[in-house]
Amino acid sequence: MPITSTEDDKDHAVFIDRHGDIVKLPSVFLLRSHDLPLAGVLRGSNAFISPMCIDLTGHPRPHKAAVFDIVTPDLMSGPVAAGAEILAVADNCLDTFPNLAQMYEVHVSHSNIVDAVLSRLPAAHKSAIVEIINQPKSSTSQKRALFLKKGLLRSAADELEVLSDTYEDVEPLLMRLDKLSSPLLEMIRPAIEEIKTVVKTASLAGVSRPIKFYPLMVGNHLKDFKHGILVEVVRRSKRIELLAAGGRQIAIDKITAARRNLLDTGVPRRCDVYVISYHPGYLQDRLELASYLWRHNISADVMYESAITNIETSVTDLCKREGILFTVNPKPKRDQSTGIKVNAIFGNYNDEDILIPRQELVAHLQEAIAAQKRADSATSGATTFFEGKNLLANKESTTLDLQADKAHELGTKIHRAFMSNIPIIVVDIAPATLVALARTNTWITNDEAWKLISPGFNNHIYAQQVRDAIATRKEDGFPFILLYASREERAILLQLC
Secondary structure, eight states: OOOOOSSOSTTOOEEEOTTSOEEEOOOOOOOGGGHHHHTTOOSEEEEEEEEEEOOOSSSOOEEEEEEEEEEOOOSSSHHHHHHHHHHHHHHHHHHHSHHHHHHEEEEEEEHHHHHHHHHTSOGGGHHHHHHHHTOSSOOHHHHHHHHHHTTOOHHHHHHHHHHTSOBSSSHHHHHHHHHTTOTHHHHHHHHHHHHHHHHHHHHHTTOOSOEEEOSOOOSGGGTTOOSSEEEEEEETTEEEEEEEEEEOOOOHHHHHHGGGGGTTOOOOOOOSEEEOOSSTTOHHHHHHHHHHHHHTTOOEEEOOHHHHHOTTSOHHHHHHHHTOOEEEEOOOGGGGGGOEEEEESSSTTTTOEEEEOHHHHHHHHHHHHHHHHHHHHHHSSSOSSOOSOOOOOOSOHHHHHHHHHHHHHHHHHHHHHHHTOOOEEEEOOOHHHHHHHHHOSGGGTOHHHHHHHGGGSSOHHHHHHHHHHHHHHHHTTOSEEEEEETTTTEEEEEEOO
């Protein structure tokens, strides 16, 4: 195998430092999860935020980028399940930030479709034709004229015109290609069937927004994704404004080159709950249950089909090695009247399966996870919470002791809330409005109190979305919520009950 860098050189900003050494600025972060299989973790997810430098003219400037990776050895159901997970992550991100939901939409395609189209273009004019396809200000007729000017046949120009449109469903695309009697139809049909399966699986995983089909996805931001689904999150009616991109990446040479990064890197915990099954064919049921748990702020991961047939790997040993606390085994829907099997990996009940009714599953897991984390913090050495009392008020001793007890009780509640995954909502508001929101919680249910705070928002629709989101967390039973102001990067705690 040739010596390979973990990143390609052509898109890097390269400099010489004061010692005469060549240095490069980071431009891609799709390799962090490649350390996981080297550490013995063959299936897992990884999310992180880090600055990156985009290839632009002039002096390079860093931009914050968030990356979500999925690593799996499953070549049978893995691409479909991972593609559905990517769509679910994109959907959740758009729902988390209220302003984004109305401004952006999700598009899907397949790298095999793009490869099939590009393989039919003349090699001498391929790059020029791709540039024409990506011209945002050119109309369809203008692009068609440019295609013909480059020497393309009218039939090829017709195909590019059909594939450059956005579709609510794949069937209209198939009908238009069939009318053209295009040989591309049979070439891309397997990829289209895979896209349909991914979108259907994503809907079972909780994705409710429409997923649009844009066949001809080409661009430098997709160059690392091959042999699988492609995902873009773009601004409505303005595709040039890209928010996110994703797809399937197979790079054995880069995984090997990433081994040196493992020397000082630990492997994080995978999740709290692992949704398993001992019978193949129920992947959609597992994805549906995992989505249900995520909606209630319980981190969950799904067993893929290949893991079911791999009898050499013990599920319990796998969970202990990757820090998973519980496994849940959803029975087929016809058998779910008896409940869902829950198995505690750590503690005194790791050899027993407990049957929990589906309607009680969330409450049981939330309580069990919180208890497990309290036990972990109590036995992990030095405590992260100081149990003493700091008395800094100048008052009578009786009143002082009473207030100190109340403060200590509140501090204990806050500590427990943070230990059990306190919800966080990112808001785009002024500092004064943020303080007003945290001063009292009466505005959540009292319209008169809300009228005093709502003028601090620039948009009344956004204000109501923030209020509804916080009210939902209160109905779910959370005692606290953390409000994070994106403008000044400041967090403030709001007591809900």
